Amino acid sequence: MNPYFITANDFDAFVTKMSKDKKVIGPKAKKQKFVFGEIKSADHLRLDYDVTILPPKKVFTPTCQTLVTFDGDKFEGNVDNDGVILFGVHFYDIRGIDITDLLFRENNRDVNYLAKREASTIVGSNIQNVSKRSFWGSIGTSDSGPKGHDAFLTKMDGGYVLECLTQKGEDLVKFGNWSKASAAQVSEAEKINKDVMDKCSQKLSHSSSEIAEKVRNSFDNQELWSNLAEDCFSCGSCNTVCPTCYCFDVQDKWNLNQVSGMRNRYWDSCLTEDFAKVSLGAGSEENFRETRGERFRHRIMRKATYLNEKLGTPACVGCGRCSAACTADIADPVNVINKIMEV
Amino acid sequence: MTATDYSQVAPQGNIFLPKECKIVNVKQVTELERHFTLKHADGSKVKFEPGQIMEVSLFGFGEIPIGYASSPTRENTFDIVIRTVGRVSGAVNKLNEGDSLFIRGPLGHGFPLEDLRKKDVLIVAGGIGLCPTRSLIQYITDKRSEFKRFILFYGTKDPSQQMFLDDIAKWKKANDVEYHETVDRGDSNWKGNVGVITELFKKTELSADTRVVICGPPIMFRFVVAECEKVGIKYENIYLDLERRMKCGVGKCGHCQINDKYACIDGPVFRYSDLKKLEEAL
Amino acid sequence: MSKPKVAFFDFTCCEGCQIELTNFGDTNFLELLNHIDIVEFREAMTETSDHIDIAFIEGSFSREEDRKRLEKIRERAGVVIAYGACAVTGGINALKNDRPDYKQCVYGKDAEMPHLDSQIARPISDAIKVDFEVSGCPMDKYEFLDIVSHLLHGKTPVVPNYPVCVECKRNEQICRFDEGDYCLGMIAKAGCGAKCPADGIPCEACRGFIDSPNEAALKKVLMERGNMSEKWAEKKTKMFTANLRSDAKTLGV
Numbered sequence: 001m002n003p004y005f006i007t008a009n010d011f012d013a014f015v016t017k018m019s020k021d022k023k024v025i026g027p028k029a030k031k032q033k034f035v036f037g038e039i040k041s042a043d044h045l046r047l048d049y050d051v052t053i054l055p056p057k058k059v060f061t062p063t064c065q066t067l068v069t070f071d072g073d074k075f076e077g078n079v080d081n082d083g084v085i086l087f088g089v090h091f092y093d094i095r096g097i098d099i100t101d102l103l104f105r106e107n108n109r110d111v112n113y114l115a116k117r118e119a120s121t122i123v124g125s126n127i128q129n130v131s132k133r134s135f136w137g138s139i140g141t142s143d144s145g146p147k148g149h150d151a152f153l154t155k156m157d158g159g160y161v162l163e164c165l166t167q168k169g170e171d172l173v174k175f176g177n178w179s180k181a182s183a184a185q186v187s188e189a190e191k192i193n194k195d196v197m198d199k200c201s202q203k204l205s206h207s208s209s210e211i212a213e214k215v216r217n218s219f220d221n222q223e224l225w226s227n228l229a230e231d232c233f234s235c236g237s238c239n240t241v242c243p244t245c246y247c248f249d250v251q252d253k254w255n256l257n258q259v260s261g262m263r264n265r266y267w268d269s270c271l272t273e274d275f276a277k278v279s280l281g282a283g284s285e286e287n288f289r290e291t292r293g294e295r296f297r298h299r300i301m302r303k304a305t306y307l308n309e310k311l312g313t314p315a316c317v318g319c320g321r322c323s324a325a326c327t328a329d330i331a332d333p334v335n336v337i338n339k340i341m342e343v
Numbered sequence: 344m345t346a347t348d349y350s351q352v353a354p355q356g357n358i359f360l361p362k363e364c365k366i367v368n369v370k371q372v373t374e375l376e377r378h379f380t381l382k383h384a385d386g387s388k389v390k391f392e393p394g395q396i397m398e399v400s401l402f403g404f405g406e407i408p409i410g411y412a413s414s415p416t417r418e419n420t421f422d423i424v425i426r427t428v429g430r431v432s433g434a435v436n437k438l439n440e441g442d443s444l445f446i447r448g449p450l451g452h453g454f455p456l457e458d459l460r461k462k463d464v465l466i467v468a469g470g471i472g473l474c475p476t477r478s479l480i481q482y483i484t485d486k487r488s489e490f491k492r493f494i495l496f497y498g499t500k501d502p503s504q505q506m507f508l509d510d511i512a513k514w515k516k517a518n519d520v521e522y523h524e525t526v527d528r529g530d531s532n533w534k535g536n537v538g539v540i541t542e543l544f545k546k547t548e549l550s551a552d553t554r555v556v557i558c559g560p561p562i563m564f565r566f567v568v569a570e571c572e573k574v575g576i577k578y579e580n581i582y583l584d585l586e587r588r589m590k591c592g593v594g595k596c597g598h599c600q601i602n603d604k605y606a607c608i609d610g611p612v613f614r615y616s617d618l619k620k621l622e623e624a625l
Numbered sequence: 626m627s628k629p630k631v632a633f634f635d636f637t638c639c640e641g642c643q644i645e646l647t648n649f650g651d652t653n654f655l656e657l658l659n660h661i662d663i664v665e666f667r668e669a670m671t672e673t674s675d676h677i678d679i680a681f682i683e684g685s686f687s688r689e690e691d692r693k694r695l696e697k698i699r700e701r702a703g704v705v706i707a708y709g710a711c712a713v714t715g716g717i718n719a720l721k722n723d724r725p726d727y728k729q730c731v732y733g734k735d736a737e738m739p740h741l742d743s744q745i746a747r748p749i750s751d752a753i754k755v756d757f758e759v760s761g762c763p764m765d766k767y768e769f770l771d772i773v774s775h776l777l778h779g780k781t782p783v784v785p786n787y788p789v790c791v792e793c794k795r796n797e798q799i800c801r802f803d804e805g806d807y808c809l810g811m812i813a814k815a816g817c818g819a820k821c822p823a824d825g826i827p828c829e830a831c832r833g834f835i836d837s838p839n840e841a842a843l844k845k846v847l848m849e850r851g852n853m854s855e856k857w858a859e860k861k862t863k864m865f866t867a868n869l870r871s872d873a874k875t876l877g878v
Binding site for chain 1: 356357358359360361363375402403404405406426427428429432443445471560561586587588590591593594595596597598599600601602603608622623
Binding site for chain 1: 796839
């Protein structure tokens with residue numbers, strides 16, 4: 001696979017041509033913020049974004065996804081295998097996708113996620129602007145870099161370098177006036193991506209393994225968790241915006257005729273009160289995580305320790321979306337974890 | 344514990360597609376519970392391990408996790424018991440003989456048959472916990488010679504909550520089943536034991552090498568385990584059948600997560616010695 | 626099978642929810658009319674009938690003499706559905722519940738006129754058993770239609786018990802707080818699709834609270850991020866959820 005270069009002048013034509021041929025999802029402006037959305041021409045594309053409100057997981061596992069449609073006793077699966085080009089993804093979000101890829105693949109392959117995922121092409125892009133709450137510079141280990149992308153785009157003076165990693169990535173070159181990148185351009189791209197790593201204003205104070213151990217050992221510190229969660233609204237915003245949260249609820253919906261309908265899955269949040277609640281009948285119920293503190297702890301445990309062995313990294317990529325989304329501003333993993341480390 | 348054969352679980356590779364079953368027989372067992380006997384609509388044999396679960400579903404209502412309540416030794420049909428607690432169970436409990444029901448399963452890990460064979464086995468079932476354990480009870484009584492002593496404790500809130508009355512009558516009569524029962528509150532007709540289920544430990548002598556299977560309301564576990572400990576039964580020989588919100592049944596949706604385990608695929612049957620290490624499990 | 630007889634009743638309210646119903650005018654609603662027989666509907670017709678299959682009640686229960694009327698409806702009706710915030714929680718009417726001087730405030734010199742006499746505003750369920758509720762101010766006509774369609778088929782509708790933030794985030798809206806505004810979406814019961822924040826206005830919790838609203842944290846956030854004074858932040862949820870606040874109990878609700 002080759003690295004390619006395109007001039008800034010030719011780049012827009014590339015994006016426009018690519019988006020005429022394929023469905024391209026990339027970062028777009030929404031007022032002063034950014035979201036991933038369909039790119040129909042180059043002027044939609046905002047590669048200078050800092051972070052999007054929702055992570056790109058929504059492309060492969062939409063907020064509401066129909067799993068099965070039914071009509072009386074007849075039913076059929078509803079697998080979406082239309083691939084898209086997911087363009088301009090920052091490395092931390094590729095890492096998020098790497099994590100959901102693994103979790104949807106392990107044990108039981110979830111084709112409702114994987115069909116679209118595997119048919120899609122992911123193109124990363126370098127971070128031009130660093131979001132205020134991000135801390136990706138200080139999380140993970142040296143070998144926990146992004147893996148699931150097909151190509152990676154880096155903007156530099158005068159143009160862009162595209163590093164192709166798979167044939168799917170290589171296939172994009174035909175849409176634009178790309179030429180072979182020089183060794184100097186390639187090393188310039190590497191430098192840009194390396195230099196950005198210490199640009200986050202927020203940092204975790206310890207290594208991921210130190211954090212994992214301390215957080216786990218703090219499990220029984222009830223006072224700590226209930227203090228941390230005192231202002232929690234149980235609104236689940238921290239889950240909803242998280243690139244590695246993938247829990248879902250399944251609900252059936254009737255069409256108005258009450259004969260046909262669909263079985264949908266919706267993003268769910270372990271911070272909401274009913275997440276682990278079971279009805280036992282005769283009005284009694286059991287909530288396996290009844291208090292705010294228990295639910296808050298579960299999220300931190302999941303991000304910092306529970307999945308580390310399976311993933312080889314924490315299940316947090318440092319995007320800072322939860323920090324920004326939490327109205328009470330208690331979700332910020334940097335504040336929470338640095339506080340736990342001091343206890 | 345044997346691994347699940349997921350090819351059975353995921354027709355067409357889609358883990359959310361259920362298979363159709365037909366209701367062969369229905370019995371109202373208590374005010375809230377109905378006992379269904381089902382067969383696969385395509386006539387295929389029923390294969391599962393005692394203690395495994397399935398997602399029972401009705402389109403338009405949803406899915407609920409339910410344990411098999413019969414033994415795989417009876418391979419043409421299988422039983423489930425549904426307690427009316429909400430939307431799905433309420434709708435299922437309105438169905439009749441000949442109606443269709445949909446299931447995804449078998450799912451998860453059941454009772455450790457290999458570890459129970461040639462051993463004394465004690466099953467402690469509280470309330471609706473008798474349903475999933477019935478898959479093991481039937482298995483043991485069907486293959487009685489493979490096991491040594493078989494002791495069964497069954498406790499309910501009151502006599503009206505007792506299920507499988509025909510089975511109970513048989514267990515009471517059988518020479519090779521040591522059956523003991525109790526209720527929290529008796530009524531005017533009740534002549535048996537009154538008191539919590541742990542009282543039944545006084546009724547019999549257990550060897551320290553007994554294998555124990557416990558299924559019932561979460562509150563019951565701690566007390567029963569304490570009784571087992573008194574007899575010298577080791578933690579690794581005690582198995583708990585856990586209740587959780589097993590929404591998807593295939594280890595994806597996150598609702599039944601306990602630490603890094605999923606009750607639906609890593610359980611619902613766990614060794615107590617493993618659970619002890621798992622925060623939030625008990 | 627004959628069509629179910631459906632009747633609409635109103636108590637203390639603006640009748641806005643009934644208006645919302647007549648606003649339907651689309652094929653879904655006209656289709657619904659094919660399946661039901663409306664026997665009483667003040668905004669659109671006058672007629673009375675003895676037996677009712679489904680009674681829809683709008684408005685709060687705010688006068689003791691209304692209790693009898695409600696009990697009569699309950700006797701006649703197979704299913705009672707409270708619809709709209711006033712009927713479900715007491716709604717905006719409950720704003721007066723801690724104001725003994727509310728009559729003077731509103732009516733001035735006419736305050737002592739006998740027909741203006743009323744007690745505190747309460748949900749319909751304080752007087753009679755209510756089978757289902759359609760929340761919101763006004764109630765959402767599509768949710769109403771969905772619930773009615775469930776009931777007509779003997780099914781139970783599902784209403785979420787998570788806050789509006791869940792739906793708002795799923796919609797990828799910019800948080801009102803990030804726009805320098807305030808919002809009550811964190812403690813408000815969802816099901817509306819978070820339409821208000823999507824339109825650039827704050828959620829006022831018109832569908833009521835989630836089961837365990839963190840009122841103390843709300844006050845803090847309204848002050849720190851919503852730029853409200855302490856007094857204003859403290860009282861903010863009195864608009865639609867006065868009866869649901871933890872201090873409502875002291876008012877005898």
